[in-house]
Amino acid sequence: MLRSCYGRCFGRRNGDGLLWHMDLKPHPAGDFSIAVVQANSSLEDQSQVFTSPSATYFGVYDGHGGPEASRFVNRHLFPYLHKFATEQGGLSQDVIKKAFSATEEDFTRLVKRSLPIKPQIASVGSCCLVGAISDGELYVANLGDSRAVLGRRGFDGEKKSVVAERLSTDHNVSSENVRREVEALHPDDSPVVVYCRGVWRIKGIIQVSRSIGDVYLKKPEFHRDPTYQQFVNFVPMKRPVLSAEPSIVNRKLRQQDLFLIFASDGLWEQLTDEAAVHIVSKYPRAGIAKRLVAAALQEAAKKREVRYKDIRKIEKGIRRHFHDDITVIVVFLDHHKSSSNPNHKKGNVGYIAPPVDIYSHNLDEVEDNSGDKIFPNVESRSRVAY
Template identity: 70%
Template sequence: MLRKCVNPFGKSLDGDQLLWHTDLKPHASGDFSIAVVQANSNLEDQSQVLTSPSATYVGVFDGHGGPEASRFVNGHLFRWIDKYATQEGRMSTNVIKKAFSATEEGFLRVVKNSIQIRPQIAQVGSCCLVGVISNGELYVANLGDSRVVLGKKVSDKGKTRVVAERLSSDHNVSLVEVRKEVEAQHPGDSHIVVYCHGGWRIKGIIQVSRSIGDFFLKKPEFNRDQFLMQYGNQVPLKRPALTAEPSIISRKLRPQDLFLIFASDGLWDHLTDEEAVDIVRIHPRRGIAKRLVGTALDKATKKRELRYNDIKKIEKGVRRRIHDDITVIVIYLDQQKKLANGTKLGCTSPPVDIFSCKDDKKTHLVQHT
């Protein structure tokens, strides 16, 4: 049975009514911290942390064109992962691939059922970043340009330091290698990626090459003038311009792996991997996600020659001119050290908690089983 508690993100940062956070909570392998700041009229970032005595699931879902796709992913992807893992009797890359495919098909049904009432829903999509920690193994699956970075200890000439290791790949055609990948998948289509509006975009419209949704760039039946009037011309499709096939990596966690930073691109627009890892390394755990968000906001306002205090009163939607929605989840990996020393996870681990940040009439939910 699920019990809902209203507004666990009840704390705001220095009076910023568009920022919510939880300072520190337990998960199966240590502690985690989460913070979310809204910039768009509707919060398009969605996020989850689900933990049981033997596993931890982390999700950052960055929507575009509207919140419908990211909300759908937030409500369904982990259920599919859990279902397929139960069927196989273990976690695997195949489980995660099947869950992403089922989520894409599920949202496609939503779009088909809604298209007559709301044609624009064919243009709604979401990036998806997922982390699963199970039996000492870390799985990372990604669509789009959200990112996870590992902070780990390394020894160099007798000295120990903490360095950043990026564990996900950005699927964004602003990167040369991604442009080449997309162009290679569409031989004979010289307009598959074009430079416009200050950057490289698929069909002149979107920068990410992988997503859930965005069916007007995947399926011909949604590729009509009514969807594309705002772009000035029809965008012919010989094959899907985007894909929902995630890039997935798996690796054994090691004692030198200290923490993971999962974040939407709103954070990485302003912080490098190394800057984010250094902030987590040198500051206390409590409120660390809030600190990362605050640092990004400070940099964003300085670029506009403003102070952070200046944007606190700016309304959502208008605030998008200064920064994007930002979601940050920091996962500490304490239990990996204990497991390396022979300590087993037992029944003292926390119960299953799902921390979800949703913009549903400004209600932010935590669900407990």
């Protein structure tokens, strides 16, 4: 069946026209590498890195139902983090919660304004994973099932020299603990989680229990809107069944902490935490995020019994039947480095985000994604030229 569609499914490009990557760039405490491969007709994964002498932010946003929510988060979350951190004298869990809340509120207002002309936007959402490093402190905040994994040196008694340590919580009802959490919050709304189409889903619709967006599952009043009712089936609920409250972990960086992997669930569907950490620890830094994406694609090809070199030629949209959009950011932690790094002298700010759509970018049709639009108060001469 799969082989019979090769003539229609595979394009003529050499290499992978749906892949974008950046081999290696500096941040104040080390280096980072990014790679993105597109599978959906419109890229639903968005990501970004913001570096400054005071803090570095890493973001991975995995959209669902469309790209609108992940693109919105990509343009609004970091400015809120920067704003609130400046107002409160530094980064904190409270700053992060306020930034997530403000982004959720802004997107909800956008949905309400857009409803008459684009009612389907009420069912668009995004997972949201953010890492931040400031003053030797690491923060990881997430909604949904994108994941942050730490690679660290093994302690005495641990068998491996480099150990994988998961830093984030997967808010996905495939986990029994998450199912119990959701059910406990809705004791009078049974069944709130049902087994549907081979997986557990909230209201038979969605697997993640936390997100930005998905307003129709958070605001019952949307179901009373006749415009919206034309596009989405009624979902009976007594209160919001999804949350935008992030799980946050913070800890001091330690000498044994070697690197961080931030990735959308497209990677983790194919690779275990341990396999990803092993790859990063084994191979050179330059291009390591691309190497992780390639390893995931190899696994996806094996599952579908096709050749790896062929899966790279499948067109967007059709490619979603083989794997999801995949975004990977690998952050190396060099503890001898600091804000005195010559690449990050006082006042220097760097911003980078992959193209909004990889396919269009590779056809030279990408929209301007410069840091000036994200941080309009940052002068272009102060940005690191990426």
